Amino acid sequence: MKSTIANPSPHPRGSAGPADYEHRSPRFALRAATAEAHARLDGMFSTFNLANKSDYVAFLRAQAPAFLAVEAALDAAAAERVIQGWESRRRSADLLSDLATLAAPAPSPCPLPIFSTDAAVLGAAYVLEGSRLGGAMLVRAVGPGFPTAFLTPGNPADWRAFISLLDERLSSEASLADAVSAALVVFAMFEQCARSQSGAAQP
Template identity: 50%
Template sequence: MLLRERTRPDHDRVDSAFAQFDLADPADYRAFLLAQASAFLSIEAALTAAGAEDVLPDWPKRRRAGLVLADLADLGLSAPPGLPAPRISSNAAVLGALYVIEGSRLGGAMLARRVSAHLPRRFLSDSDSSRWRSLVAVIDKELPGAASQAEALAAARAVFALFAAAAHAQAGVCVP
């Protein structure tokens, strides 16, 4: 898949940025969730405004900002301010952005195993591989040409950059 191949360096940068959080450590886990929330709140709002539900009718069920907010609330934390989301102005850009956040859902299931048992894990545990497969099928169908692929790629890279910025903003921040 083109998006996977072309965004590999972006994905690696985000993985590296979030690898600095020790998810077994409660303070690091809080900072991790705050970073995730500051990106998810913005990108999900941008996707909704851009008509993600027209591209993926089950978009409302795919949203995870509420899960990260619930986990933060369980930890006594409020919603962080959202970082500025990239502009999403086409169906191709919607698909590029969805590629990133739906892919993070798959990785979240593996990360959830590293979280201490007494900490909330709704956000990381919300995994459903059938949603990924259905998104890939839509991407394959809806991005046939170079122009739409370029739009999706630009959006995916912008969303990866948003998550990297969120991780760096929380790095070293102790959240008791």
């Protein structure tokens, strides 16, 4: 089922918005504008002991609802028009494969967001592509014999090409604002779905 998700402000109180980062390249502006949300999410996922099977399963299941939804939403937004090699960057099948290998049922995806501009596509993809970089570090902590298709690092050249695309396509304040807003939606989805999956959702 597809539904819209309310976009958090691209520059909530106490944080900076795109205009505050106009002297930086778009990639660094996007990173700075989402740093608080990124750190909060990292803190949530850092509590899992990936060398322990039950924790590793819980980690993957906490990732799955948001990841599957965001990737499907990017497909629906024709991300392949915007991001070269999009099909090879997709990892939903890897995540589902790892869960199946661990005999763990996959949770249902979150409601799909809608990314209506190319800049929003890039902002959402920024979160997923950045998670691949994080996975390159996390995979070292995974217990021996556990499947790691989802966390397996990609080609570093793909990341370099992607951030170059950010600098090229997010050069205006409006496009950067769209990208920041979409990225914050995605971070919020991961946080909300992870809390819900763990039974720790806040009122």
